[in-house]
Amino acid sequence: MADSPYPELKKSHVPERVGRPWTDYKPPPSAPVWAVISGFGSYHVLVAALELGVFDALAARGAAPGVPPVETAKGLAESLGVSAPHLEALLDSLAVLGLLERVGGRYSLNDPAARYLTTDGAASMASLVPVAPGPLDNWSRLADTIRAGRPAEAIDNDPADFYRPLVEGTFTTMLRAATRADFQVRYSAMTAPRVLDLGAGGAPWAVAVLKACPGATAVINDLDGVIEVAQRTTAEHGVADRCEFRPGDFHTIEIESEGYDMVVLGHVCRTEGPVGARQLIARAADALRPEGRLLLADYFVAPEPQWSPHSVLMGMTMMASTIHGFPITAAQVAEWLRDAGFETLRLIEPIGHQFVYTATKPLKPRAEGP
Ligand SMILES: C[S@@+](CC[C@H](N)C(=O)[O-])C[C@H]1O[C@@H](n2cnc3c(N)ncnc32)[C@H](O)[C@@H]1O
Numbered sequence: 001m002a003d004s005p006y007p008e009l010k011k012s013h014v015p016e017r018v019g020r021p022w023t024d025y026k027p028p029p030s031a032p033v034w035a036v037i038s039g040f041g042s043y044h045v046l047v048a049a050l051e052l053g054v055f056d057a058l059a060a061r062g063a064a065p066g067v068p069p070v071e072t073a074k075g076l077a078e079s080l081g082v083s084a085p086h087l088e089a090l091l092d093s094l095a096v097l098g099l100l101e102r103v104g105g106r107y108s109l110n111d112p113a114a115r116y117l118t119t120d121g122a123a124s125m126a127s128l129v130p131v132a133p134g135p136l137d138n139w140s141r142l143a144d145t146i147r148a149g150r151p152a153e154a155i156d157n158d159p160a161d162f163y164r165p166l167v168e169g170t171f172t173t174m175l176r177a178a179t180r181a182d183f184q185v186r187y188s189a190m191t192a193p194r195v196l197d198l199g200a201g202g203a204p205w206a207v208a209v210l211k212a213c214p215g216a217t218a219v220i221n222d223l224d225g226v227i228e229v230a231q232r233t234t235a236e237h238g239v240a241d242r243c244e245f246r247p248g249d250f251h252t253i254e255i256e257s258e259g260y261d262m263v264v265l266g267h268v269c270r271t272e273g274p275v276g277a278r279q280l281i282a283r284a285a286d287a288l289r290p291e292g293r294l295l296l297a298d299y300f301v302a303p304e305p306q307w308s309p310h311s312v313l314m315g316m317t318m319m320a321s322t323i324h325g326f327p328i329t330a331a332q333v334a335e336w337l338r339d340a341g342f343e344t345l346r347l348i349e350p351i352g353h354q355f356v357y358t359a360t361k362p363l364k365p366r367a368e369g370p
Helices: 031-052 054-060 073-080 084-096 111-117 136-140 142-148 159-180 204-212 227-236 273-287 309-321 330-339
Strands: 101-103 106-108 194-198 217-220 243-245 260-266 288-298 343-351 354-360
Touching (some): 054 073, 054 111, 136 142, 159 204, 159 227, 159 354, 194 204, 204 227, 204 260, 273 288
Parallel strands (some): 194 260, 217 243
Antiparallel strands (some): 101 106
């Protein structure tokens, strides 16, 4: 008997038709498949809402979390200059996705929307959402990438164009992770640490350390065309006068041996592949003074990938759009760190889903075995 793929229509599988309850056969629900199919639409609902300024418009009209929803689709459509019935469908979709509050046909921001989706939200992801998956074309050609073993349009061909909006979008989240990491890393207890931030993006790590330690100084590296983002963020946070900007490829720029108390590799290893990542870790080891620390932030895959879905999918994002990018496992990174001579490895999670390995360069190199 043909079955329906729609979970709510499985009316044929009632005991009256297929037998007594204990002999009944229930097919597995198709909900996981539908969740993936609607994921595509859900993403574009959110991107469209951000592009139209829905969340900011609700915030401007006082439709905030905790107050009864007052704004109708018609009223909001008038202020945004868009079609009311179309906007209503979009607003209802946002409500279904848990990104807006809807009561009696009126809408307001809920807590996640106020925090993450308004431009001025405390942890705004508004500019990150459109760029986070990388070039959308690469996703529609994923099967080709897997056949060929490399993406057709790797972002490596024009990295600055890809990374500039990405690091602008991730800065708030990463700054929060870097700031909260102090509870475990205690960099604020250092008097005048010298920091090297490689592939710094907006330099969230350098900014966090420089703000916490008035005597700290930093060397900030990124590619030409991206390093300007760090120049702006450090100026905005009032720490630019303690930064030296060193543009160029982090594999080849000059780095002083044993010149730093802290080296940061923030979300750069996942795109490098094992060879590039090991090289970067070796450069960090050489740059650190004995007892200096490496902070290596990334999305690490757990021993069973199912335990770390976010890391697996963030690794896939890199695989879809870069030549060497792959999901990297926590065990793999620990091995790279130990092989480079690091000791006292710790894996911390300063904020949800943001993981950082801290590792110390020993006073004396480890003695070789017999
Ligand atoms: C995912 S972003 C991470 C930014 C920042 N470290 C953070 O944690 O938020 C990766 C950064 O590495 C930079 N990058 C990539 N390849 C690089 C290279 N060969 N040399 C220097 N920087 C590079 C990119 O421009 C980008 O800013």
